[in-house]
Amino acid sequence: MTAALTVAGSVLGLVRDQTVAHLFGAGAESDAFLVAWTVPEIAATVLIEDAMALLMVPAFSAVLARGTGPRPLVRGTLPRLLALLGVLTAGLAAAAPVLVRVLAPGLADPGTAVACTRLTALTVFTFGLAGYVSAALRAQRRFVPPAAIYVAYNAGIVGTLLALHGRYGVRAAAAGVAVGGVLMVLIQLPAFVWGMGRTHREPGAAARPEEEAGGGRDAGAPPPRRTDTLALALVVPVVVFTVGRQAQVLLERFFAAPLPAGAISHLNYAQKIAQLPMVMSLMICTVTFPAVSRALALGDRERARKRVERDLTLAAVVVLLGAAYVVGCAPAIVHVLFQRGEFGPADTTATASVMRVYALGLLGQTMVGALVRPYFSAARPTWYPAVAMGAGLLVTAAGDAATVGPWGAYGIAAGNAAGITVTAVLLLRGIGVHSVAVRARSLAPGLVRIALAATAAAGAGWALTAAVPVALAAAALGALAVPAVFAAVALALSAPELPSLLASVTRKAHP
Structure with missing residues (x-):
């Protein structure tokens, strides 16, 4: 299922790129959108594929291996994350003109790039939340909802682009990026809410004497509750x-x-x-x-x-x-x-x-x-x-x-x-x-x-x-x-x- 959904997401990504190429070719307008596209590209890497997964999959895996449910970890981390994502999103939207000048000096159509960047900035919030939920689900070995996020994302972009390009031009593609980010969260939310009530333990973990004696997972490993400095x-x-x-x-x-x-x-x-x-x-x-x-x-x-x-x-x-x-x-x-x-x-x-x-x-x-x-x-x-x-x-x-x-x-x-x-x-x-x-x-x-x-x-x-x-x-x-x-x-x-x-x-x- 993961392979099938990954292929489907990639195919829809190609359909998205084909639609942009068909409607706008390879010129000043498409270049302006692709400068704004830098924001979701970076957000996807940091907040879904790499940083969020590299941090939160081991964190959720550790609490599940100890036999505790994920709720305490979610209560301690999710509110802070959402507050940080909100601040970053607002700041990025406000700084869009400066960002375009830094990313692409000499761009043929900077005005369109700025407008598109303000729309794509919303993905910082939605991608961050989607990446957090994906990490929690993957740690619980539930791979289908996370694998479906790019199907939902690219479907949102293509649908919005086809519906609005006649009125808003390439800005419709940027609006579709924002819509797709919301769909990423919604497609995973039911599985995430259901999984919050479950408690897992890795087979054989209960018999580890060092855990019963208060020891770490292995020699030198940090205690279960990390300090803010260690985090x-x-x-x-x-x-x-x-x-x-x-x-x-x-x-x-x-x-x-x-x-x-x-x-x-x-x-x-x-x-x-x-x-x-x-x-x-x-x-x-x-x-x-x-x-x-x-x-x-x-x-x-x-x-x-x-x-x-x-x-x-x-x-x-x-x-x-x-x-x-x-x-x-x-x-x-x-x-x-x-x-x-x-x-x-x-x-x-x-x-x-x-x-x-x-x-x-x-x-x-x-x-x-x-x-x-x-x-x-x-x-x-x-x-x-x-x-x-x-x-x-x-x-x-x-x-x-x-x-x-x-x-x-x-x-x-x-x-x-x-x-x-x-x-x-x-x-x-x-x-x-x-x-x-x-x-x-x-x-x-x-x-x-x-x-x-x-x-x-x-x-x-x-x-x-x-x-x-x-x-x-x-x-x-x-x-x-x-x-x-x-x-x-x-x-x-x-x-x-x-x-x-x-x-x-x-x-x-x-x-």
């Missing part, structure tokens, strides 16, 4: 890491704003398509994250290590297979998805070229998303992920500044890929010291074999796309040929990961 020490590194990760988008928009109109739009559409494989791969880690948190809460580090290593391998297979298809069939994919209305052949060519460059960083994006979860699962403050993200951000900024002149949008995409890859390498090297003792050296050969298979598959897809003139046929044939070549090369290279994963899937499908 702040846990929050700040997570928030800094998350903001640093999303700052890549801010750098992208900053460097692209002075380029010819449409550059921001080409980058955005390329990124949205290219990141679909990453979304599917990280779905695995989203579902298993509460299991890792509970294993650490119960002191079972060996189980946590095995789960993280398996997640990294499976996520790499999914994202590299998807990246091979994106790189090989990029022009056909963009043509099928977007080339209609105001989005013409030149926009297709530019977007497909940028998308191929973006795809070079997909493995890094996935590794960062998968690795950071165990770093923050152990309920101990650590600044290492934020430092690693800062190093990657410096690489991104330097790369963008050096290449945007000669290469334009392609240089920006290359800087993004290089920066996130550096962060992934640093996180993989440091995880054994700072978190779960993942055996990075033993994982590396398998990742290399999978990457070689993906390279061969991408080459096959590229040749096929060049040989088949009809875009729809090329995209369809590529969807068959790329996985076939990927599997054949992976097996020829004796990659043990692929057959073992296929056998695991078969066993689960036919127990």
Whole structure:
């Protein structure tokens, strides 16, 4: 169900982007909306996907592992969170003109960007509440309502846009973002209210003698009731890491704003398509994250290590297979998805070229998303992920500044890929010291074999796309040929990961 709803949300996200492209093309008006879109992009990362989940899933998992219900934790944290979100939302709406000038100096239509930003600022409140509820439900192993939030969100945007674009233009898309945020909360609220009355205990947790004697979950773990100082020490590194990760988008928009109109739009559409494989791969880690948190809460580090290593391998297979298809069939994919209305052949060519460059960083994006979860699962403050993200951000900024002149949008995409890859390498090297003792050296050969298979598959897809003139046929044939070549090369290279994963899937499908 999580996979089905994730796919449905991604498909509706494509419909949303297709609708914007069809109605407004890739020009000044769409660029203005995409600058305002920076607010929900950052809010989704901080308040739903990363910071809120990394903080609250372990917190809810810990109280559930001890056998207490979630109500005391909710009473102690939710009112403060709502007050903070309200202040941030009001401040962001008031500061919209300044924000637009900082994010996109030289933008062709700043007035429209300011109006759209004031509407999208409402997502700070709604996304924060939606992310909190999602974390509570995931910790209780209830994944369906959280997986449905992007279905509701994108449906709200598309519906509002179609109903109001004739009167309000691209501002209707920003209003749809606000409506979608409200729907995110409403679709989860019944399950959240029902779950507040439940009490859980992890099997075997009641017999732990150190708990009965007043000890922690494992040696050196903080007591169940943390002080405000410790809570702040846990929050700040997570928030800094998350903001640093999303700052890549801010750098992208900053460097692209002075380029010819449409550059921001080409980058955005390329990124949205290219990141679909990453979304599917990280779905695995989203579902298993509460299991890792509970294993650490119960002191079972060996189980946590095995789960993280398996997640990294499976996520790499999914994202590299998807990246091979994106790189090989990029022009056909963009043509099928977007080339209609105001989005013409030149926009297709530019977007497909940028998308191929973006795809070079997909493995890094996935590794960062998968690795950071165990770093923050152990309920101990650590600044290492934020430092690693800062190093990657410096690489991104330097790369963008050096290449945007000669290469334009392609240089920006290359800087993004290089920066996130550096962060992934640093996180993989440091995880054994700072978190779960993942055996990075033993994982590396398998990742290399999978990457070689993906390279061969991408080459096959590229040749096929060049040989088949009809875009729809090329995209369809590529969807068959790329996985076939990927599997054949992976097996020829004796990659043990692929057959073992296929056998695991078969066993689960036919127990």
